[in-house]
Amino acid sequence: MKKVAGIVGGMGSLSTVDFLKKVVESTYAEKDQDHIRMIVDFNTQVPDRTTALLHNGEDPTPYLVDSVRRLQKAGADFALFVCNTAHAFLEKVQAQVDIPILNLPKLALEKLMETGIKSAWLTGTRGLIASEVYQKAAKELRFDLKIPDPFVQDSVMNVIYSVKAGRLQQAKQIWLEEVEPHLDGYVLLACTELPVVACSERVKLIDLNELWARMIVEMCGGRLK
Structure with a gap:
């Protein structure tokens, strides 16, 4: 059975579009049905990850947890962050959700x-x-x-x-x-x-x-x- 990817995006906006475009462009497909299924939470409200890590800014963890839970509820089999720096919070987020988050x-x-x-x-x-x-x-x-x-x-x-x-x-x-x-x-x-x-x-x-x-x-x- 094919898996459904849950994408936590919006960090930033243009880069998420770039990632989704590359998923499509990397796929061998002759029709729509040949592409993989993805559920995307384009969450632009996640606080800046670098500010949180270096300058005691707002913790993005609750926002990331909310996104992953939304994706899980929508049917995603796993989640991933389209943001490298967000992976600094992966363990804290993973402890609060039920589907696996990829360590990209x-x-x-x-x-x-x-x-x-x-x-x-x-x-x-x-x-x-x-x-x-x-x-x-x-x-x-x-x-x-x-x-x-x-x-x-x-x-x-x-x-x-x-x-x-x-x-x-x-x-x-x-x-x-x-x-x-x-x-x-x-x-x-x-x-x-x-x-x-x-x-x-x-x-x-x-x-x-x-x-x-x-x-x-x-x-x-x-x-x-």
């Missing part, structure tokens, strides 16, 4: 290691870096994870919040001038805003939105292109 950061690193990739830079929010969600998974899997210096991290944050504000050209310029030149090899785009603007002809960008999308298609019984 760990699943992504496992998938990359299966393909022979064992080292990469991590680009994401300050909150994500501080939470060590990826670092813990990398240590467990013996994946070599490299963290940008503070200057580059500040620029990554400027890219992310520019995308959230819809300033895409500005975000792309910051990425090309202040972030991309300081990276090499493989680069994990570990904030769902980053794949919207990140590009490079020199380094190998890993779009986690796309990687997650392909994993979800398989989990729900769809066929990959």
Whole structure:
């Protein structure tokens, strides 16, 4: 029996649309019925995850719990956060809901290691870096994870919040001038805003939105292109 994916989205809005688009584009389909079934809670009211982690902001946990419960009630077999930083709250949320929530950061690193990739830079929010969600998974899997210096991290944050504000050209310029030149090899785009603007002809960008999308298609019984 095919599974139904429950998507906790809205963190941010454009990046959720990007993820859903990549689910559809990753699926081999000749008709509507060949696509997987998804239930989406586009919850734009979840408090900022980085502010909660670093500046004692409002805890997003109750909002995430509410979303997962709504998805469960609607018939989802499992839930996932279309937000890397939200995974810092995964254990607290999982303890309050009945359906499993996917640990997408760990699943992504496992998938990359299966393909022979064992080292990469991590680009994401300050909150994500501080939470060590990826670092813990990398240590467990013996994946070599490299963290940008503070200057580059500040620029990554400027890219992310520019995308959230819809300033895409500005975000792309910051990425090309202040972030991309300081990276090499493989680069994990570990904030769902980053794949919207990140590009490079020199380094190998890993779009986690796309990687997650392909994993979800398989989990729900769809066929990959």
